Amino acid sequence: MQFYAICPKGVESLLADELTSYGAKEIKEHPTHVTFEGELAVAYRACLHSRLANRIYLCLLDEQFDSVEELYKKVNRIEWSWHFDINQTFAVTCVARKNKHIRHSGFGGQKVKDAIVDYYQERYEQRPSVDKESPDYRVHALINGTQLKIGIDLCGHGLNQRGYRADGGRAPIKENLAAALLLRAGWPELAREGYDFHDPMCGSGTLLIEAAMMASDMAPGLLNHQFDFQHWKQHDDEVWREILARAKVQAEKGRQNLSNHFYGSDSFRKSLPVAKENCEASGLAEFISIEEQDIRNPSQKLISEKGLLLSNPPYAERLGEEDEVTELYRDFGDYIKARCMGWKVAFITTDDRFAKAVGIRSHKQYKFKNGALDCKLYLFDVNKDNYYTPFDPTTFNPNWENNLSDGANMLKNRIRKNMQRLKSYLKQNNVHCYRLYDADLPEYSAAIDVYEDEAHIQEYMPPKEVPEKVSNKRLNEIVRVTAGILELPEAEVHLKQRKRQKGKQQYTKQSQEDDFKIVEENGFKFQVNLKQYLDTGLFLDHRKTRKMIYQEADGKKFLNLFAYTGSVSVYAALGGAKTTTVDMSNTYLNWAKKNFSLNSIAPYGHNFIQADCVQWLEEQEAKPNYDLIFLDPPTFSNSKRMEQTFDVQRDQESLIDLTMGLLKPEGKLYFSNNFKKFSLEPKLKERYIIHEITGKTLPPDFKNSRNHHRCWLVQHKI
Structure with missing residues (x-):
């Protein structure tokens, strides 16, 4: 008989070894699944004993197909009545990849369902019912290119759902991934050698329970051993009962012989009751101790003489969290060195920088997927020969030029050249906030802005053909070189990813930190935020535009539309104008008011209006x-x-007409936007005097920038 087992990416080889131990033959590994052959007993053992598989399927079809019609015919020819009766319900799940005919998994599932229903209609003139919530049978279709696999789910539930975890707690790791990490860390052998187990950030206790189940030889399916194959028409109940009975005896024997100790702790108090409840549900609570403990202030000095520490520490899931998480990993390293001398240690994380912050050399790494996240499991031997002082991003690294790649050296030289070119301009004009680099080298596609004693990097989205690993390496090099040249700690270099903003992404926060900085421009003060928003609050390319308005503002009435944080209004007010500042965001209007206050501008004569500018x-x-x-x-x-969308290219004519209706006959409108492909509507030139003045408004540090404004002076014809 043919079967296939689904598993997380990166677990395939481990699953193949596991299936071999159950007597499986002809095993072949594929991305996220493993095919195998064997007697029915092999599949039963896999359902009950597998720690790694998500599901086990009886394979009914494994063939090539070239069209939707061929897929339908192949599925329709399967003798479905051998497997379930017409009065039983079924559901179809489908995973479709890289097929030009089946481009959507839902469409593939629909065609498989139609073929099954028509099979019964043609033979019995009746149609079986589909029940997506609680079917008697689950049919699985796996389409990978032109390869089609059709299987019946023998499990009925995900095998990772052992039955002990009612509440996953914060960011729980799936049980079968936890088992895979334990296997890669060598836990079965270590457990037999008498090692203890420790997870100091145990969350809901998954790693602890999986380690205890593994050490006691307890089949993970024993807690949840109702499977769909038990009402399958070809089910052999005698074989199943024998396998189940042996597993129960094996688990009881293992439990009696279990001498390892399992220690869990967590600083998040609400996780502890959840972990304890899960341990009770597993039946192994007597072997597992759980306590509240912060790794930065541990309650015990030595756990035991030898053991395995395995943990799933927090990741930096949002931009702006990297510094905080890096600090946690440094503390984690101190904890390991103080309390786990001579131990084996392993942990899974998303970033090499976090692993390096621990300060212990890893001798082995394995790639895994934790949900959608690319992760690595790092293995360590805890002894002083493997210790080193981790890089501290909060201090300047004087050795930053060591071992730079050829590309990073080119970047270094280009940034230094830019600094030399701007040096006299910055000094003569007392400029402290400026653009230093803007994707001058295509491989290093980012904008680097200096804000006095800090730097702000906006990465442009790399082309799809550039591997993520390569783009991440280049991004790290940009941060390193920027910090080095400016003689800053890397913690003072703030990184954001700039891409086309759509829908809800527009002007959204990039981190949860409220960290404002006051900078100076032309003697005026402005509040910027280098961490929280995609834009910092001060558009540096409008430095000259703001000064032009300041020079023209005395005694004038000034209107600032789409005002953002009101920096242009500040210049106008300080130049002697009465100002009206209009923006839809209350956040930015409050920011504008703070900028006024920073410059001691009395509120009298200045209006702040929260409104959709077009509607206003x-x-x-x-x-x-x-x-x-x-x-x-x-x-x-x-x-x-x-009330409706706004597009500057589409709506420019009505927008400028409405604005010019508020401008005095001798007045001036400065119209600006950042759309690269913007083309001024010719009809506007028939009604107004319009001159493009981008060259006059663009400062030297933006002359070669790929992202800067264009600006027009618009006046009435008199």
């Missing part, structure tokens, strides 16, 4: 009240607060 313009009576207007709309917006 439509509601005005076209009275020419303003001498000076700055209009800097976004390229595109579909905010929930807007």
Whole structure:
């Protein structure tokens, strides 16, 4: 008989070894699944004993197909009545990859379902019922290119769902991935040698329970041993009962002989009751102790003489968390060195930098997928010969130039050349916030901005053909070289990824930190945030534009539309204008008010209006009240607060007409936007005097930038 088992990516070879131990033959590994052959007893053992598989399927079809029609015919020819009766319910799941005919898994599942239903209709003139929630049988279709596998799920539930975990707690690791980590860490052999087990960040206790089950030789399916094959028409109940009975005897014997100790701890108090409940449900609570403990302030000095520490520490899941998580891993390293001397240690994480922060050399790494995240399991031997001082991003690294790649050296030389080119301009104009680099080298595609004693890096999305590993390496090199040249700690170099903003992504927070910094420009003060938002609060490319408005503002009435954080309004107010600042975001208007306060601008004579700028313009009576207007709309917006979408290319004519209705006959409108492909509507030039002045408004540090504004001066024809 033919079968296949589904598993997490990276677990295939381990699963193949496991299936071999159950008597499986003709084993072949594939991405996320393993095919094998054997008697029915082999599949029963796999359902009950497998620690690694998600599900086990009886394979009914494994063939090539070239069209949707051929898929239907092949599925329809299967003798479904051998497996379930017409009065029983079924459901179909489908996974489709890389097939030009079946581009959507839902479509593939629908065609398989149709073929099964029609099989019964043709033979019995009746149709079986589909029950997606609780079917008697689950049919699985796996389409990979032109290869089609059709199987019946023998399990009925995910084998990772052992039955002991009612609550997963925070960011739980799946049980079969936990088992895979234990196997890679060598736990079965270590357990037999009398090693103890410790997880100091145990969460809901999954690793502890899996380790105890493994050490006691307890089949993971014993807690949840109702399987769909028990009501399959070809089920052999005698074989199954014998396998189940042997597993129970084996587990009881292993439990009686279990001498290992299992220690769990966590600083998150709410996790502890969950972990203890899960241990009770596993039947192994008497072997597992769990306590509240922070690794930075441990309650015990030595756990035992020899053991395995295996843990799943937190990852930096949001931008801005890297520094905090790196610090946690440094503390984790100190904990290991103080309390686990001579032990084996392993942990899984998403970033090499976190592993390096532990300060112990790893002798082996394995790649895994934890959900959608690419991770590595790092293995360590805890002895002083493997210790080293981890890199500290909070201090400047004087050795940053050591072992730079050829590409990083090119980047270093280019940034230094840019600094030399800008040196006199920055000094003469007392500029402290400026653009240092903007994707000058295609391989290092990012913008680097300096904000006094900190740096802000915006990475542009790399092309799809560039592997993620390569782009991450280059990004790390940008951070390292930037920090080195500016003589900054890497913690003062703030990294964000810039890509086309769509829908809910627009102007969203990049981290949860409220960390504002006050910077100076032309003697004026502004609040910026280098961590929390994609844009920092001060558009550096408008430095000259702001100064032009300041020089023209005395005695004028000034209107700032799409005002963002109001920096242009600050210049106008300090230049002597009465200002009106309009933006849809209350957050940015409050930011603008803080910028006014920083510069000791009295609120009298200055208005702040929270409104959709387009709607606000439509509601005005076209009275020419303003001498000076700055209009800097976004390229595109579909905010929930807007009644309709805004597109600067599409809507420019009506937007400028509405704005010009508020401008006095002798007044000036400065119209700016950042859309690279923007083309001014010719009809506007028939109604107004329009000159592009981008060259006059662009400072030297943005002359070669790939992302900067364009600007037009618009005036009435008199």
